[in-house]
Amino acid sequence: MQHQYRVGWWTYALVIATGLVILAPFAWMVATGVMTTGQTLQVPPSIIPAPTTLAGTEEVFDRIPFLTLLLNTILVSTGRAIFTLVVCSMAAYALAIIKVPGSQVILILILALLMVPGDIFIVPNFAIIASFRMTDTLVALFLPSVFDVFGVFLLYQFFRGVPRELVEAARMDGASHLRILTTIVVPVARSGVVSLAILTVLSEWKDLLWPIVVNRSLDKLTLGPGLALLRGTYTTDWNVVMAAGVMAALPMIVIFLILQKQFIASFARSGLK
Amino acid sequence: MIGYLFLIPLLAGLLVFRLYGFGYNIWLSFMNAGAFGAPKFTGLDNYRELLSDSQLGIAIINTFKFAAISVPGVVLVSLLLATLMQYRFRGESAFRAIIFLPAVCLPTAIILVFGWMFQTQYGLVNAAIQAIGAAPVSWFGSANGVTVVVSLLVVYLSFSVPTIVLYAGMQDISPDLYEAATLDGAGPLARFFNIMLPLLTPSLFFVILTTTIGTLKLFDVVYLLLPPVDQSVSMNYGLTLVYYYFYLAFIESGQRGYAAAVSLFLLVLILAVSVILLRVQRRFVHYGEDG
Numbered sequence: 001m002q003h004q005y006r007v008g009w010w011t012y013a014l015v016i017a018t019g020l021v022i023l024a025p026f027a028w029m030v031a032t033g034v035m036t037t038g039q040t041l042q043v044p045p046s047i048i049p050a051p052t053t054l055a056g057t058e059e060v061f062d063r064i065p066f067l068t069l070l071l072n073t074i075l076v077s078t079g080r081a082i083f084t085l086v087v088c089s090m091a092a093y094a095l096a097i098i099k100v101p102g103s104q105v106i107l108i109l110i111l112a113l114l115m116v117p118g119d120i121f122i123v124p125n126f127a128i129i130a131s132f133r134m135t136d137t138l139v140a141l142f143l144p145s146v147f148d149v150f151g152v153f154l155l156y157q158f159f160r161g162v163p164r165e166l167v168e169a170a171r172m173d174g175a176s177h178l179r180i181l182t183t184i185v186v187p188v189a190r191s192g193v194v195s196l197a198i199l200t201v202l203s204e205w206k207d208l209l210w211p212i213v214v215n216r217s218l219d220k221l222t223l224g225p226g227l228a229l230l231r232g233t234y235t236t237d238w239n240v241v242m243a244a245g246v247m248a249a250l251p252m253i254v255i256f257l258i259l260q261k262q263f264i265a266s267f268a269r270s271g272l273k
Numbered sequence: 274m275i276g277y278l279f280l281i282p283l284l285a286g287l288l289v290f291r292l293y294g295f296g297y298n299i300w301l302s303f304m305n306a307g308a309f310g311a312p313k314f315t316g317l318d319n320y321r322e323l324l325s326d327s328q329l330g331i332a333i334i335n336t337f338k339f340a341a342i343s344v345p346g347v348v349l350v351s352l353l354l355a356t357l358m359q360y361r362f363r364g365e366s367a368f369r370a371i372i373f374l375p376a377v378c379l380p381t382a383i384i385l386v387f388g389w390m391f392q393t394q395y396g397l398v399n400a401a402i403q404a405i406g407a408a409p410v411s412w413f414g415s416a417n418g419v420t421v422v423v424s425l426l427v428v429y430l431s432f433s434v435p436t437i438v439l440y441a442g443m444q445d446i447s448p449d450l451y452e453a454a455t456l457d458g459a460g461p462l463a464r465f466f467n468i469m470l471p472l473l474t475p476s477l478f479f480v481i482l483t484t485t486i487g488t489l490k491l492f493d494v495v496y497l498l499l500p501p502v503d504q505s506v507s508m509n510y511g512l513t514l515v516y517y518y519f520y521l522a523f524i525e526s527g528q529r530g531y532a533a534a535v536s537l538f539l540l541v542l543i544l545a546v547s548v549i550l551l552r553v554q555r556r557f558v559h560y561g562e563d564g
Contacts, residue, residue, distance in 0.1 A: 007362045015357055015364070019371050025429070026374065028397060029386045044400045091283035100276035106284075113291060117543055119490050119515050120536040123301065123522045123529055124294035147286030177275055206380050208493040209515070213523055224381045228497055231385065238389045245382030256377040260370060267376065268437045 026249075033057065033243035040238045056239035057247070060230070063240065066247065068219050069226040072138060076222060077204040080142035084151050084200045085193060092155035093181045097167055107156070113149040122213050129214055140214045141222065142204060151196045154269065158192030159185055195266035198259070205252055223248045301533035312530060319534035329535065331509055332517040333542075338420060339513065340488040343427035347484045348477065350428055351435035358440045376433035384426060384497040391422050413499065419510035426494045431487060435480040442476030443469065474558040482550050489543050490515050514539045 032040060034052040060066050095103045125144045126135075134140045162185050170180045186193055205224070212225045227248055230241045256263050302319050304312035323329060354372055362368075375383060390397045391412040399409040412418040446469060454464050470477075492515040499511040501524055512520075518539065522532035 007360050011357070011360050011362060014353075015360075015362065015368055018354065018357065019368055022371050022374060022429075025383060025386045025390065026378070028390060029382065032386075032389065041395055043395060044404065045395060045397060087282045087286065090279040094276040094279035098276035098279070100280065106280070113287070115544060115547060116291075116540065117486070117490050119492070120298065120518075120540050121290065121294045122519070123533055123536065124297040125290055126522075127297060128289060128294065144286075144290040147283055147290060149287070152283060177279070202377065206493075208381065208496070209519065213519070224379055224493075227379070227381045227385065228500075231388075231500070236389075238392070238395075241385055242389065245379070245385055249378045249382045252377050252379065253374065256373065257370060260366075260373075263377065264369070264373060264437060267373070267434045268441050270434055 029242045029245050032239055033246045035239045037237050037239055056243035059240045060244040064226055069223045073222040076138050076141045077201040080204045081197045081200045083146040084148050087146050088151035088155050091152045092159045096156045096159035110149045110152055126213050136215050136217050136220050154196055155192055158189035162188045194262050195269045198266040199270055298533045301530050304530040306530040307527040319531045332512045332514045336513045339423055342424040343488055344484050346428040347432050347435055350432045351439050354436040355439035373433050375429055380493055384494055387426050388498050416510045423494055438480055439476050442473050446472045471559045478554045478558050492516055
């Protein structure tokens, strides 16, 4: 349908205008991050920081254990993605490929659970994690989220598209279900698996409520809640906060730019219901 | 039999963190429970408190106010961006990447930079307002100011996924329809309102439903903009249902039983809004012959 859209000067005007509006907060974050605290207190503010300084960046490492927070974020989102993929792909295999008796009932249960917001479970889940004596651990950050009904449903739809002949041929050859899952179904449905991995990592990366509930010590937190601690009670050194914001946002933005196609496909699939 | 083994991890997890969790929440909602000590049974007291709690009323009004402003905002912004994505122009891939930046950036960083831009004394927004000769606004000191900043942030943080959903919906519309309409003399506006919008209603409905539910669960924006130190502000102008629930359960931690009742109220509210939207959908959403 593209051919009937003629690109005029106003298309460029709109694209540039919206693009700049979206970029403006990022630009201001970077600009503030290389200012001195004094520069952030100018009235009116100077838009272009001159001279630029990395003092704010250095200050970040003095105030919060930034590298620990970053490492925690990476560990927790990787751990959550791995466990989610294992739990969800096994369940989706049982429902879509083996089609165990009662699959329909379980699918309806899964669809019903999709409607229930996870946020209402923070008090009971905190009590459960506390009874396991697991508060203030990295595992506590992702354990309740790996039993992901959305993930099961997403993979179920992809696994259903796997040709039956492939699975049956492998069964004839005596392959176990676990082997078929890992060597046939997952590779054939890999775009669904990749999407679930991306959406899971992003969701952990962005989570704020559950981490601040379950983990109190700073060295067991992720970047999202950790960064918030840089804000002062009465005054805030915004150059320090913004320098930390840039550093914390950068890793995922770089990963996104590398895997742009897969990310955008995943976002489109998060609307698959 | 092996099939059920494959389901065990999922079902065991759901049993603990969802089924038991849900039962625990219901049980707790009949208790007077603090952070320490054994909960005491109080019957329907927590539910009676739901009816008379003015803070809860504020949280409900705020939550709906934020949703009422930001959901149309998200729909309009994502419609505009999805339409722009249809065009082929130079720099198109860069534009696409920019559209998704807010969805991949750490929300805390975005929320904090908005807090900085709208800072009363040294913020960029007030500087711009003063440059055109108007009086600076105390963005976090008034209900309207907070509503503006929160709604802008919600739109900014949530337009990316709706944009790609609407874009995919637009791609599914057959070009023949536009051509036929053009031959019949329909201009761009007529094509937009008579062809694209009706055929886009399934995607639009999905966007409205997910954005509405997302906004009803709003927490990170208000928590980070209005931290629970200055209670007069955070507990009024920016108080949302999830923020209130979190506050009752973990900050003023004497009230976990009541917090459980609030969370069940939130669940009922979200389910009710979903059902209402699904009913509206049946009347207005156009699913083609094969849909």
